[in-house]
Amino acid sequence: MPRRRLVVVGAGITGLTAAFEWRLRRPDDEIVVLEAGGRIGGKLHRIDLAGHWYDTGPEAMLARVPEAVQLVERLGLGDRLVRPATTQASVVLPDGRYPLPAGTVLGVPASAEGLAGVLTPAGVARVAAEADLPPLRPEGDVAVGVLLRERLGDEVVDRLVEPLLGGVYAGRADELSLAATIPQLATHLAGAGSVLDAAAAARDAGARSRFDADAPVFVTVSDGIGSLPAALVAAARADVRLHTPAHRLTRTSDGFEVSIGPAAAPEILGADAVVVTAPAPKAARLLAGVAPGAVAPLEGIPYASSAVVAMAFPAQDVAAGSGLLVPPVTGRLVKGVTVSSSKWPHLAQGSGPGEHLLVRSSVGRFRDEAELQRDDDDLAAAVVADVADLLGLSRPEPVATRVVRWGGGLPQYLVGHRDRVAAVRAAVAAVPGLAVAGAAYEGVGVPACIRDAGRAVEQLLS
Numbered sequence: 001m002p003r004r005r006l007v008v009v010g011a012g013i014t015g016l017t018a019a020f021e022w023r024l025r026r027p028d029d030e031i032v033v034l035e036a037g038g039r040i041g042g043k044l045h046r047i048d049l050a051g052h053w054y055d056t057g058p059e060a061m062l063a064r065v066p067e068a069v070q071l072v073e074r075l076g077l078g079d080r081l082v083r084p085a086t087t088q089a090s091v092v093l094p095d096g097r098y099p100l101p102a103g104t105v106l107g108v109p110a111s112a113e114g115l116a117g118v119l120t121p122a123g124v125a126r127v128a129a130e131a132d133l134p135p136l137r138p139e140g141d142v143a144v145g146v147l148l149r150e151r152l153g154d155e156v157v158d159r160l161v162e163p164l165l166g167g168v169y170a171g172r173a174d175e176l177s178l179a180a181t182i183p184q185l186a187t188h189l190a191g192a193g194s195v196l197d198a199a200a201a202a203r204d205a206g207a208r209s210r211f212d213a214d215a216p217v218f219v220t221v222s223d224g225i226g227s228l229p230a231a232l233v234a235a236a237r238a239d240v241r242l243h244t245p246a247h248r249l250t251r252t253s254d255g256f257e258v259s260i261g262p263a264a265a266p267e268i269l270g271a272d273a274v275v276v277t278a279p280a281p282k283a284a285r286l287l288a289g290v291a292p293g294a295v296a297p298l299e300g301i302p303y304a305s306s307a308v309v310a311m312a313f314p315a316q317d318v319a320a321g322s323g324l325l326v327p328p329v330t331g332r333l334v335k336g337v338t339v340s341s342s343k344w345p346h347l348a349q350g351s352g353p354g355e356h357l358l359v360r361s362s363v364g365r366f367r368d369e370a371e372l373q374r375d376d377d378d379l380a381a382a383v384v385a386d387v388a389d390l391l392g393l394s395r396p397e398p399v400a401t402r403v404v405r406w407g408g409g410l411p412q413y414l415v416g417h418r419d420r421v422a423a424v425r426a427a428v429a430a431v432p433g434l435a436v437a438g439a440a441y442e443g444v445g446v447p448a449c450i451r452d453a454g455r456a457v458e459q460l461l462s
């Protein structure tokens with residue numbers, strides 16, 4: 001086979017996985033990864049926090065979608081996979097703090113049992129009353145919150161689903177697509193006739209599909225998920241060009257020309273195949289010349305901005321399990337608190353001097369980003385105060401804090417998202433040698449991005 005050149009746009013987990021997968025199949029090809037920013041990894045990012053490798057982007061990977069665990073193992077790093085010491089989280093509500101009930105599907109309950117406390121008696125009764133409603137006949141996509149408010153009442157949305165779903169997407173349950181964000185529930189709705197029965201069916205199907213009941217739901221990597229990008233670059237033997245944005249793609253008789261580098265003085269790079277993993281607005285601009293049908297649907301995918309504040313406090317006891325979910329009904333600044341040194345054994349605090357309680361907290365969500373206007377010091381101080389109060393810290397002075405901002409960090413899968421993705425995929429599939437992949441399409445989680453990268457490479461090489 002002649003030596004070919006693959007150009008990957010974006011050095012996040014999707015782009016680097018695409019480079020790695022390509023290398024395994026085409027050992028002699030040239031692989032160029034273009035990255036607009038000054039570092040590899042995209043949303044994967046680790047810092048040194050009080051002497052620990054600490055993730056400030058993704059900090060846990062769903063193990064049920066196996067691609068992330070498999071990738072770490074294929075990189076020879078399987079011994080670095082860590083399972084959580086605890087996954088018991090609580091939700092903070094205006095009237096108290098309650099353990100998250102077991103057996104929900106992203107907060108959607110399968111029955112009214114076990115909801116007392118986290119829902120008021122009236123809220124529990126409203127859930128049970130779904131049995132009295134006419135059977136559900138779903139027609140097309142719907143916002144998660146809109147459907148659930150109608151069927152199960154407002155409390156299920158405001159007190160359970162919003163904190164869980166909103167936590168994943170930094171989004172709003174009243175706008176997020178059911179089909180795209182809780183597909184396992186959407187699949188069972190038509191047959192089940194009620195949300196409760198559909199949630200039960202989805203939960204049972206999920207339990208059946210887990211071949212190992214002891215397998216953890218989440219894993220992390222002992223030196224940080226943020227350590228994976230460097231391992232991928234090494235394994236892919238890719239030519240990674242930092243500070244090198246791709247601006248435009250054009251077709252040639254036998255491939256593509258990619259316009260790269262400073263906008264004022266762009267260079268042209270030839271390519272036999274291109275994988276675009278840049279976020280949707282950037283992808284729209286890149287594809288305008290080669291797949292114009294993809295532009296409008298890509299522009300219909302907005303992004304939420306947020307900030308993560310990483311904090312190290314002196315060692316002290318906290319009783320918050322793996323962390324707290326803090327929904328908007330509380331009026332609090334933070335939307336979640338992860339107690340990393342309780343959640344992950346490799347970050348566990350000892351009791352001696354120099355030992356630390358490691359915590360991260362996030363601020364900001366879709367259409368609610370005003371607090372992100374604060375400068376770093378102001379934001380960190382406000383978050384530390386909120387976290388100290390929520391955790392009841394006896395030693396609330398942090399020894400280290402770090403603010404990491406994620407402007408346009410998480411795509412919003414709004415109602416109709418799957419149709420938008422289908423339109424993008426169709427427009428791109430009509431162009432031989434071109435693929436798109438990444439968080440904008442079929443899952444924002446790291447495992448879903450890894451899966452999408454593998455799919456893109458298969459598509460290009462088949």
Ligand SMILES: Cc1cc2nc3c(=O)[nH]c(=O)nc-3n(C[C@H](O)[C@H](O)[C@H](O)COP(=O)(O)OP(=O)(O)OC[C@H]3O[C@@H](n4cnc5c(N)ncnc54)[C@H](O)[C@@H]3O)c2cc1C
Pocket residue numbers: 009010011012013014015034035036037041042043044056057058059060061062244245246247277278279282306308406409410437438439440444445446447449
């Ligand atoms: C704060 C936060 C916490 C998260 N927590 C979790 C978690 O715990 N678990 C989980 O599974 N997922 C989590 N996620 C989601 C997950 O991290 C991301 O969805 C995923 O990493 C996105 O990977 P990607 O490669 O598709 O995109 P990105 O990481 O965004 O990479 C795209 C890259 O393309 C580059 N780029 C853009 N335009 C151009 C251009 N024109 N030319 C060249 N390069 C360009 C960008 O600079 C970027 O580096 C979290 C996300 C955030 C923001």
